[in-house]
Amino acid sequence: MTKYFLLTGVAIAALAGCSPKDYESAPVTLETPQGPVVCQLYTKSRLDWDRSVTRPNTMSVDVADALCEEEGRRQQRN
Numbered sequence: 727m728t729k730y731f732l733l734t735g736v737a738i739a740a741l742a743g744c745s746p747k748d749y750e751s752a753p754v755t756l757e758t759p760q761g762p763v764v765c766q767l768y769t770k771s772r773l774d775w776d777r778s779v780t781r782p783n784t785m786s787v788d789v790a791d792a793l794c795e796e797e798g799r800r801q802q803r804n
Contacts, residue, residue, distance in 0.1 A: 751769075763781045763790045764779045766778075767798050771802075778794045
């Protein structure tokens with residue numbers, strides 16, 4: 727039982743040191759018909775963290791995030 731708690735503590739400590747902030751790239755601006763969307767992309771292997779930072783008022787967060795996720799996939803292919 728003590729070994730379980732020790733291993734759990736080690737795992738929590740290891741994860742606590744891992745933050746998306748550590749993997750951020752420079753923001754990327756995408757021009758869309760509705761206006762610019764600024765994306766925060768991460769490493770090419772961490773596409774699930776890619777998201778929009780700013781977007782036009784006429785665009786939903788879901789649409790802006792989807793555009794950023796697609797840009798992350800595009801950059802991963804290149």
